[in-house]
Amino acid sequence: MIEVRDLEKVYPTKERDFVALKGVNLKFEAGEFVAILGESGSGKTTFLNMISGVDAKTNGKIFFNELDVDKFNDAKWREIRNTEIGFIFQRFNLIDHLTVLENVVLPLILTGSDNNVARNIARRLLKEVELEGVEDKLATELSGGQRQRVAIARTIIVNPTIILADEPTGALDSTTAKEIMKLLQKFAAGRIIIMVTHDEDLAYRNATRVVRLHDGETVSDEIVREKNSTTRDLTNRLLSYEARISRRLKRRLVKQYPELEDELVVGKRHMVPMQRKYIPNNPVFTRKIARENYKQKRRINRRILWSFVISISMLLIVNIVMKNITAYNFNLFDINNNYRQYLVTNYEDSSDVITTLEGMDTVDEAALYYEHYVQEMYLVYGEDADDFLPITSSKTTYNKGVFSPKMVSLPEDRDNFYLNSQLIAGIYPRENNNVLVSSEFLLTRFYGYSIESVYNQDYTGTLPKRLDYFVGKSLYICGETLIDGGNDITNDRITDPEGSCFEFVISGVLNSYYKGIDYVGHIFTPNEGFDQYLYHLEYNLGFTRVDEYYDEYVSFYLDDIDQGIEINALSTELDADVNNYELREYQENKSLEDMLYYMYLAIFFSLIIISGTIDINIVSSSVVSRIREIGIYSCIGVSKKSIRNMFVFETVETAIRIVLINSALYVGIAYGFRWLYKYIVVDLTVFEPLFGVNEMFSYEIGFTISVIAGAVVFLFASVLIPSFKAANMRAIDALRSG
Known part of the structure; x- marks a missing residue:
């Protein structure tokens, strides 16, 4: 009624x-x-x-x-x-x-x-x-x-x-x-x-x-x-449908249709109406209709899907290309320029200079710094007479600095070592006679193997399978040649404590698989090891004028390189010359890096705004086109929550596809550009199977996850906010709007 x-x-x-x-x-x-x-x-x-x-x-x-x-x-x-x-x-x-x-x-x-x-x-x-x-x-x-x-x-x-x-x-x-x-x-x-x-x-x-x-x-x-x-x-x-009447079924039917109580007989078959119970939020209904909606609205869902996929792919490509190209150049600058190190020269007493520097709040570390060119050396890898490799004269390779080996003293604090990130095997020196050497130096000077693969076509030697092989091996540096009077060079002569050579132990190997680096010939050792080597030359070998064999400076490192220090005032205070020849280049490079960063942000946000506008227009038009549909659902009794959940399920379907497709595209983009990167920047194909490479290439995984997650959040917001508003409309308003 x-x-x-x-x-x-x-x-x-x-x-x-x-x-x-x-x-x-x-x-x-x-x-x-x-x-x-x-x-x-x-x-x-x-x-x-x-x-x-x-x-x-x-x-x-x-x-x-x-x-x-x-x-x-x-x-x-x-x-x-x-x-x-x-x-x-x-x-x-x-x-x-x-x-x-x-x-x-x-x-x-x-x-x-x-x-x-x-x-x-x-x-x-x-x-x-x-x-x-x-x-x-x-x-x-x-x-x-x-x-x-x-x-x-x-x-x-x-x-x-x-x-x-x-x-x-x-x-x-x-x-x-x-x-x-x-x-x-x-x-x-x-x-x-x-x-x-x-x-x-x-x-x-x-x-x-x-x-x-x-x-x-x-x-x-x-x-x-x-x-x-x-x-x-x-x-x-x-x-209706035919069913055998049980007591439970009769109770349920009579509760819904009281007029059937006298007609239904337990144990007999009757034609009975559907048993229906209104479920405000029916997940079975919601999932089924959402699935059908998604399936039948393929065209518009594909537009939404591919608008997001293309937008995300553009962002990923721009990011991975710009970040890696700029990062390579800036990283190359970082590993070729020890701009964190300040050098003090023309001082009277190094101890006074170091004491003064150590008393300054802005100085992190101050110590003597040595450089010394060496020639004769042997890599000893066993105890047998022939278990050593002499340094070879020449082998065409990437970086020519490998032919001018030079001992360089290390800072005590590993964080002050400008090649800290390039240590790819072993550890930072802990003992006085530990050294760090580059991979190219070891391969080229001792194994005669070039990083330029074209020069290895006739190579017949046996290479170690891992760079870790070199860790713990002895590198003997000799103050004078062992070739004398026709006597053969043997392991015993090299390792003789009374002989001409001083033993250093390789504690770590530095990455050097890039063209244009200038540290490949450096042999890095702690100051104590350098002092012991000088003592060996002067007192064990009786060399005179040892102080002419090396250069000595006082070096120091600041707590914050960007904060800087007043060099002229410090020079006056120390009564010496304070220099950091690479600092100006660092500051110029830093300014360029900041400028490129803001350019990158401008490009990035421009792409977001353009693609986001396109995406949200497509999504909004999709929601608007379905307002009449929402009105129909309201008229047949579908709850607001069920209507909202329909859009949630449909959006989840799209979101899953966005994640899967963009993840696959990301893998293709990352590995495709990495392949190009290797041939544009440096060809690493020779050494990857042998040692693996501490390459500078960044896959930008964190950024990729953030972009895809952000796109999914954006999708949910752009779909669910208008659709939730539409779900709350009165049925009559929804029908009229549609």
């Missing part, structure tokens, strides 16, 4: 309020087929929207089964529209991208009905409305009359107590209109059918009661024929 008392609906406008309904008093009961007549703007459709909860009234009362609907919230109205009210619209309002069968079973899936039973009932209904054989067609592939039949089948399948038909024949020809009216008459028993129409002939030939509205007021209400049966046939074979 539906009753309205003094029902009013006013739409505020800029000029004046528009009164759509005014003082309407009507009551409808089961078995009535009511036609509401009136010209356009008389309030017919507004009346249907009021009594179905699709739109809100301004004043008056509405009673649904004697319950005051003022106590109904939106969720309650949605439940009623799913279980009690069926809609038939002039524009059909089918979900275009679903098949005919899926459109019909939609309300049943929402209530958790058995899928197979629901589909069987839907097929029977489609046969009844003469649509057998079109179950798998999309709604868009049907004619107007066929679409209206589908809408009727979707309405009837929930076995509603009320059918609201808004101009159900308005878009149909006269022949099809008659067929549609016959279908409505077929399902009229036990139900209230309220049909809005402007066709008087149609109204009087089919309705049991005709109500006429004019300017929102009831001007006539007449009974034209006896009303239909007031009892619904709940065991109608169209809308």
Whole structure:
């Protein structure tokens, strides 16, 4: 039963309020087929929207089964529209991208009905409305009359107590209109059918009661024929299925349909109606519809997907190219310029200079610094007579500094060592006689193997398999040649404690697989090791003028190189010359790096803005195009939460594809550019299988993860914010917007 008392609906406008309904008093009961007549703007459709909860009234009362609907919230109205009210619209309002069968079973899936039973009932209904054989067609592939039949089948399948038909024949020809009216008459028993129409002939030939509205007021209400049966046939074979009645099933059915209590006999088979329970948030329904939505809306989803994929790929390419090209040049500068080291020269007493420097708050470390060119040396790798390798005279290679070996003292603090990042095997020296040497120096000078692969075609030697092999091996540096009087050079002569050579032990190997580096010939050792070597030359070998063999300075390192120090003032204080010849280049390089960084940011954010604008426009147009669909879901009782979750599931589908596709593209971009990088910057292919390489190439994994994650967040925000707003719209507003 539906009753309205003094029902009013006013739409505020800029000029004046528009009164759509005014003082309407009507009551409808089961078995009535009511036609509401009136010209356009008389309030017919507004009346249907009021009594179905699709739109809100301004004043008056509405009673649904004697319950005051003022106590109904939106969720309650949605439940009623799913279980009690069926809609038939002039524009059909089918979900275009679903098949005919899926459109019909939609309300049943929402209530958790058995899928197979629901589909069987839907097929029977489609046969009844003469649509057998079109179950798998999309709604868009049907004619107007066929679409209206589908809408009727979707309405009837929930076995509603009320059918609201808004101009159900308005878009149909006269022949099809008659067929549609016959279908409505077929399902009229036990139900209230309220049909809005402007066709008087149609109204009087089919309705049991005709109500006429004019300017929102009831001007006539007449009974034209006896009303239909007031009892619904709940065991109608169209809308029921055969089942054996258990006590549990009977309890559930009687609770939902009390009138069946006397008919159902436990233990026997009966035709029974679908057991339906309204589920406000049905995950099965949500996932199924979301999956179908995604599948059927492939075109627009692909536009969204590929707009994001292309945008992300552009960002990844720009980032990995710019970062690695600039990083290579800046890294090359860092490893070729010891700009952290300040040198003091022309001093009187090194101890006084060091003491003064160590007392300064800004100085991290101060010590003597030595440089000494050496020639004769041997790499000893065993105890047998032949277990050593002499230094070779020449071998064409990348970096020519390898032919001018020079001993250089190390800072005590490893963090002050400018090649700290290039230590790829072993450890920083811990013992006085430990040394660090470059990989190219070891391979070229002792094994005669060039990093330029073209020069190794006739190579017959045996290379170690790992750079770690060199760690712990002895490097003997001789103060004078061992070649004398035809005596053979043996391991014993090299390692003789009383001999000419001083033993250093290799503690680590430095990376040198890049063209243009100038430290490959350096042998780095702690100051204590340098002092011991000088002592060996002067006292063990009896060399005179040892101080002429090396250069001595005082070096110091600041806590913060960027903070700097006033060199002229310090020179005056120390009464010496303080220099850092590479500091100016460092500062210029730093300025260039900062400038390139801001250029990179400008390019990066420009791409984000451009691609983001394109992405959000595509996504927004997708959401806007689906607002009518949201209105349809609201009319069949789908909850706001379920509608929101549909968009969440669909967005997750897209997000997963974005992550997978961009991850695959990233791998291709990273390894593709790395391959180019190796041939543009340096060819590492020879040494990778032998040693692996501490290359400067950065895969930018952290940035990639951040960009993809950011894109996914952006996708969710751009889809879910407007879709959540649309889900909260009233059904009438959503239908009008669509």
